[in-house]
Amino acid sequence: xxxxxxKLITILGPTASGKSDLAVKLAKEFNGEIISADSRQIYKxxxxxxxxxxxxxxxGIKHYLLDIATPKKQITITEFKEKAEKAIKEIYKKNxxxxxxxxxxxxxxxxxxxxIIPRVKPDKNLRKELEKKTIKQLFEQLKKLDPxxxxxxxxxxxxxxxxALEILIxxxxxxxxxxxxxxxxxxxxxxxxxxxxxxxxxxxxKMIKQGLKKEVKALFKKYGKTQVLKNTIGYQEFxxxxxxxxxxxxxxxxxxxxxxxxxxxxxxxxxxxxxxAKKIVKDFL
RNA sequence: GGGCGCGUCGCAUAGCGGCAAUUGCUGUAGGCUGUAAACCUACCGUCCGUAAGGACUACGGGGGUUCGAGUCCCUCCGCGCCCA
Numbered sequence: 001x002x003x004x005x006x007k008l009i010t011i012l013g014p015t016a017s018g019k020s021d022l023a024v025k026l027a028k029e030f031n032g033e034i035i036s037a038d039s040r041q042i043y044k045x046x047x048x049x050x051x052x053x054x055x056x057x058x059x060g061i062k063h064y065l066l067d068i069a070t071p072k073k074q075i076t077i078t079e080f081k082e083k084a085e086k087a088i089k090e091i092y093k094k095n096x097x098x099x100x101x102x103x104x105x106x107x108x109x110x111x112x113x114x115x116i117i118p119r120v121k122p123d124k125n126l127r128k129e130l131e132k133k134t135i136k137q138l139f140e141q142l143k144k145l146d147p148x149x150x151x152x153x154x155x156x157x158x159x160x161x162x163x164a165l166e167i168l169i170x171x172x173x174x175x176x177x178x179x180x181x182x183x184x185x186x187x188x189x190x191x192x193x194x195x196x197x198x199x200x201x202x203x204x205x206k207m208i209k210q211g212l213k214k215e216v217k218a219l220f221k222k223y224g225k226t227q228v229l230k231n232t233i234g235y236q237e238f239x240x241x242x243x244x245x246x247x248x249x250x251x252x253x254x255x256x257x258x259x260x261x262x263x264x265x266x267x268x269x270x271x272x273x274x275x276x277a278k279k280i281v282k283d284f285l
Numbered sequence: 286g287g288g289c290g291c292g293u294c295g296c297a298u299a300g301c302g303g304c305a306a307u308u309g310c311u312g313u314a315g316g317c318u319g320u321a322a323a324c325c326u327a328c329c330g331u332c333c334g335u336a337a338g339g340a341c342u343a344c345g346g347g348g349g350u351u352c353g354a355g356u357c358c359c360u361c362c363g364c365g366c367c368c369a
Contacts (some may be wrong), residue, residue, distance in 0.1 A: 015322080039321060050322090053332040076319045107320050117319050154316060164318080178318055236322065249311085254322045260315060 001164045007090060008184035009281060010037075011101040012262060014255035015201040022191060023101035025063040025274055033091045034043045035064045035084050037102025040235075042080065044232030047221060049235055051203065053188045064091075071223045073280060078117055081110045095152045097285065105261030112186045116179045124125040129132055130162045149175045160213065187275050188268040197252055204248045212238070248270055 011023045011034070023034050036042075040050040044067045052066060063070060064087035069075050084100070088111075091098040100111060118162075130138060136159040143150040146169045154160050167175050193199060215272050216238045219228045238249035263267060271277045 050316085078319045081319095103299080104321065106317075115318070120319070122319070149318085153318085154325055157317080159320075159324050160317070163320090167318080175318070179287085217345070252321075253311095256313095257322080261321090263318095 005119055005183065005185040006088075007095065007097060007187070007285065008088065008112065009099045009187045009284070010108060011099060011189050011191070011277075012037075012103065012105075012108060012268070013263075014193070014196055014258045015051065015103050015204040016194045016255070017191040017196060017249060018199075019101050019103065019191060020051075020057065022189075022274060022277060023099050024053075024057065024059055026277060027099055028059065029278060030097055030281055030285060031095075032097040032099045033062045033064070033094070033156065034101050035087050035091075036066050037080075037084070037100050037104055038109045039075075039104045039107060041066050041102075042068055042075050044069065045071060046215070046235070048207050048210045048215045049238060050235050071219060071227060077107060077110055078119065080107055081088075081115075081117075084111050101124065103258055105258060112182060112184060112188070114179060114181060114183050116169065116176070118167045119178060120167045123166060123170065125191045126166055126169065127162055128237050131158075135161065138165060139160065142168070145169075146174045172269070186267065188265060189280060190262055190268040190270045192270040192272060196255055198250045200255060204244060204251060207247075208244060247261075 009017050009026070011026070026032060027034055027083045038050065040046060042065060043050075046052070051064065065080070065083055068083065084107075088098045088100075093105075098170050100108060102108060110117070133141075135156060135158050138151075138158065139150065139155045141166055142153065142161060145165070149164055149168075153164055164175060216228070216235065219235070229239055237247045237254075240245075269280055271280065
């Protein structure tokens, strides 16, 4: 029954594993186009720090969802999802094969598993009010309003609790269950690297050489530190222009968290090199 | 040569007689319903046990006081500062 579903290839893996490169190669080989699934590469003016692919590296393959907003504006997962789906449609229209490529697990999941997130916009004032309460109070409130959701939520995560309440208060309805019926016939390819920490170190060194500090400073100047470090972008590893070791550390920790996300998905085909990937894709198509 | 101070689990830090020892970082594992490189949780001396719990080894080395010692005393070693 999944036969009718359109095919979608997803390339994922920890940061610095070589996703972009692999995606381009596969796109060249199989007539594909690439949709980026990276929460930060979405933004303009953040190139070095996000490890964004360059024009040259794209080798003529079209990339979607890069540079679609300035750091002034916060792009949310819903917006991302809409745009990505639109891009995928467009690619099908051209009779090409879409390749979703990125390291943001949540974003990938939103597309491949078709997560439907309640359309409730963040309400700053409401959040401020809720912020004053303790975690316990928030949880109790949630329990009252939506016992079901209270069971599944992380009861100690304030941010999540606030959001859940926000949805409840705004919609006055219980939070709908996460839908997970995919609209695509998915192929997940994960890049496995034994020496990922080494690769990360190398990459950070390269970023520094390419002028990372300059890029971050410019962002600070233009958009303000809070915006850059916390609000939209989360360039946290560059806090106060951290020493290189700290950036590396932060990146290593991040890549670990990425892996715990990916590990949950049993459908990922973990590969070591291009040839392996090529073979899998060929069979899939 | 004289005076003082310090040495605690990878690093940093608490502890001033009841301690397997505080807290932060690191580390390990995990979670994630419009902030996702964000945010959150658990574990982190060794061994046995599913657990409760138990056993052993630990606060620079050695000795002592005490029912009991990172904690008090003596001494040795190492480090730091000040006066000469």
